[in-house]
Amino acid sequence: MGGVSRYEIGQNAYIKLVLHALKHKTSAANGVLLGRLSGSDASPVVEVTDSVPLFHSQIGVLAPLEIALIMIEEHYGAQGLSIVGYFHANERFDDAELGNIAKNIGDHIYKNLPQAALLLLDNKKLEALSKQKEMAPVMQLFTKDASKSWKLVGSDGSSRLLLKEPSANIVLMDYISSGKWMDIIDFDDHLDDISKDWLNSELFK
Amino acid sequence: MVSKTEEAEVNRLESQADNGGGGEWEYLSLVRKLKLRRPDKVLKHGLTILNDPKKRSSLGHDEWTLYEQVAIAAMDCHCLDVAQDCIKVLQKKFPESKRVGRLEAMLLEAKGSWAEAEKAYLSLLEDNPLDQVILKRRVALTKAQGDISGAIQRLSEYLEVFMADHEAWRELAEIYVSLQMYKQAAFCYEELILSQPMIPLYHLAYADVLYTLGGLENLQTAKKYYASTIDLTGGKNNRALFGVCLCTFAVAQLTKGRYKEDKESPELQSLAAAALEKDYKLRAPSKLSLLGSTLRSLKLSS
Numbered sequence: 001m002g003g004v005s006r007y008e009i010g011q012n013a014y015i016k017l018v019l020h021a022l023k024h025k026t027s028a029a030n031g032v033l034l035g036r037l038s039g040s041d042a043s044p045v046v047e048v049t050d051s052v053p054l055f056h057s058q059i060g061v062l063a064p065l066e067i068a069l070i071m072i073e074e075h076y077g078a079q080g081l082s083i084v085g086y087f088h089a090n091e092r093f094d095d096a097e098l099g100n101i102a103k104n105i106g107d108h109i110y111k112n113l114p115q116a117a118l119l120l121l122d123n124k125k126l127e128a129l130s131k132q133k134e135m136a137p138v139m140q141l142f143t144k145d146a147s148k149s150w151k152l153v154g155s156d157g158s159s160r161l162l163l164k165e166p167s168a169n170i171v172l173m174d175y176i177s178s179g180k181w182m183d184i185i186d187f188d189d190h191l192d193d194i195s196k197d198w199l200n201s202e203l204f205k
Numbered sequence: 206m207v208s209k210t211e212e213a214e215v216n217r218l219e220s221q222a223d224n225g226g227g228g229e230w231e232y233l234s235l236v237r238k239l240k241l242r243r244p245d246k247v248l249k250h251g252l253t254i255l256n257d258p259k260k261r262s263s264l265g266h267d268e269w270t271l272y273e274q275v276a277i278a279a280m281d282c283h284c285l286d287v288a289q290d291c292i293k294v295l296q297k298k299f300p301e302s303k304r305v306g307r308l309e310a311m312l313l314e315a316k317g318s319w320a321e322a323e324k325a326y327l328s329l330l331e332d333n334p335l336d337q338v339i340l341k342r343r344v345a346l347t348k349a350q351g352d353i354s355g356a357i358q359r360l361s362e363y364l365e366v367f368m369a370d371h372e373a374w375r376e377l378a379e380i381y382v383s384l385q386m387y388k389q390a391a392f393c394y395e396e397l398i399l400s401q402p403m404i405p406l407y408h409l410a411y412a413d414v415l416y417t418l419g420g421l422e423n424l425q426t427a428k429k430y431y432a433s434t435i436d437l438t439g440g441k442n443n444r445a446l447f448g449v450c451l452c453t454f455a456v457a458q459l460t461k462g463r464y465k466e467d468k469e470s471p472e473l474q475s476l477a478a479a480a481l482e483k484d485y486k487l488r489a490p491s492k493l494s495l496l497g498s499t500l501r502s503l504k505l506s507s
Contacts, residue, residue: 026242028383060382061413067447070499071492091383095351100385191444194489 005044005115007085007141007161009033011168012204013051014137018172019181020053021089021121029056030102031186032069032109033085033117034076046084046115047164050076052198053186060101068187068198075199083109085117087139093123098142103150110144118142118150119161129173137163206406207239215239222250229254230264230271237274244281251275252287269298276308280315288312303329307339314342319350337367348380356380371397378410387418405437405445412448421459428452432473440480449477454503474503 013033021029031053039045052072055064073083086109088102098120109116118141125138141153141161153160163169175181183203190198207215218232229250236247251271254260261268276291292312295305310325323346326339333339340363348356360377367373378393394411401407412430415423431448438445453474478500485493 058379058382058410058413060385060417062417063413063448063451064444066451067499070502071495074495074498092349092351099383101383104385191447194443194485194492197489197491 004160005046005143006039007046007048007117008164009048009119009137009161010035010050011163011165011171013048014163014168015172015175016051016053016184016200016203017087017089017119018121018126018138019175019184020056020186022176023181023184024056026091027056028059028091029089029186030054030059030105031087032072032083033087033119034072034081035084036081037084037113037115044115046117048084048117049081051087053184053200055188056186057188064187064191065105067191082113084113084115085109085119087119087121089121090123096120096122096124096140098140098150098152106142106144106150114144116144117161129169134169135163135166137161138169206404207241211235211239215241219243219246222246222253230267233271233274237270242281244278247274247278248282248284248287251278255291269295273304273308277311280311283315285312285315288315303333303336307342310339311342314346314349319346322346335366337363337370340367341373344376353380353384368396369400371401378414382414387414390414391418403437405434405442408434408437409442409445409448412445416448416452416455419455421456424452424456424459428456428473435477443481443484446477446481450474450481450500450503 013035017031020031023029031051033048034050034052035046035048037044038047052068054068058064069083076082086102086105088099090097090099098118102118102120106116106118119137119139120142122138122140125134125136128134129138136159139161142150143153145151165171180203183200185196185198185200185203187198189196215232215235218228218235221227222229222232223246233247233251233254236243251274254264254271255275264271272291272295276288276295279285279288279291289312292305292308295302295308299305306325306329310322310329313322313325323343326343326346329339330336340359344356344359344363347359357377357380360373360380364370364373364377374393374397378390378397381387381390381393391411391414394407394414397404397407398411408430412427412434415427415430428449431445431452434442434445435449440446453471481496481500482493485496489496
């Protein structure tokens with residue numbers, strides 16, 4: 001299998017997910033991570049190059065998720081990218097647990113990619129961003145280990161989840177203060193009004 | 206639940222107020238009437254009025270309603286000082302008021318003083334054990350502490366008494382879905398459909414839960430409820446249209462190899478697919494080809 005994987009998340013992918021969670025503060029929010037496997041066998045890297053915010057209500061019903069995944073895989077497949085992970089933001093501030101819905105979706109992704117990443121928004125780290133500089137992403141990384149259960153990565157201090165652009169948190173804070181999260185569109189929004197673009201192609205223009 | 210016209214109106218008033226065009230009171234009144242949750246805007250525009258003595262006095266008796274509305278919005282935005290100030294004003298004007306007592310207890314909740322908040326609610330309930338707002342706040346209190354099974358229990362007890370409270374049934378259903386307790390969620394939606402059979406939202410939510418449960422019977426029923434949603438919404442609900450396609454595909458997978466008579470006719474799926482294609486062509490043309498390949502991957506293949 002080679003060395004232990006590193007996970008590198010691109011700025012736009014990262015910011016979209018956090019802004020989505022901020023737009024829907026009173027509920028859980030989730031999204032998928034798109035990217036590719038690169039690096040060498042000895043030093044594999046999962047590059048998360050994009051993300052699609054999915055839902056902010058009734059997370060746990062399958063029909064909208066299945067439609068979203070078919071469309072997302074089709075769109076990104078044409079660009080040579082695939083689903084490499086899943087992002088979840090819990091409803092409550094104090095809740096740092098990786099719930100079963102996240103694990104189930106993670107299991108599904110794991111079937112195609114053993115290095116699949118589950119990212120959980122770290123609310124305390126997000127809150128702290130306004131008070132101190134932070135180079136690391138405000139998320140916790142879970143991967144499936146040999147015991148086939150999702151384990152938190154990096155609690156030993158090793159940083160395996162990195163922001164590709166070191167200034168990503170600064171850009172994020174900028175967007176937060178300008179209320180950019182209002183412009184984020186997720187798949188829920190699209191299903192309610194198909195003229196809304198879940199690709200968020202105009203977001204960073 | 207809010208209609209599209211109502212939502213458009215409140216959004217119009219909101220941007221008007223945002224852009225300095227006035228009309229804050231109309232906006233705040235509509236938000237109150239529609240029971241919307243927009244705490245940052247309510248806080249901003251509410252304070253604009255409250256901090257201006259002239260605007261405040263022109264409200265007359267409504268001034269106190271506004272203090273209450275702003276207090277709650279402030280708590281929602283975690284601006285606890287503002288909330289405290291509003292509550293102080295109300296305490297002065299209405300000493301011994303139960304309604305203000307409720308706000309005080311909510312502030313304790315907002316501060317995370319769970320035990321004190323619980324005590325405050327219980328004491329308010331002594332005099333009025335059937336106060337629905339307080340009973341529901343106790344559910345919220347339990348949920349906020351992360352005790353989801355406790356919240357389910359309290360909410361279920363509440364619903365035994367107040368079984369016509371649709372919002373409470375919806376909340377319970379959503380809690381069940383978040384815990385993947387789909388059978389229990391289905392039960393809640395059944396109650397809602399029984400009492401309000403013409404509301405498409407309940408049919409759709411029920412269908413979604415049944416689809417998630419899976420199995421031939423559930424899928425067939427889900428398809429019926431996606432269909433009734435389409436009926437009730439004049440064919441405009443894309444979630445239901447997709448739902449019909451998904452159900453048809455899933456049923457076909459399960460009945461592969463059975464006699465042809467058992468198989469469902471593909472008409473409903475074709476109609477749904479055509480409706481989706483028409484809508485995407487009109488309103489999301491850049492996604493039309495994605496829709497096409499999605500529908501193709503769901504087509505019945507014998």
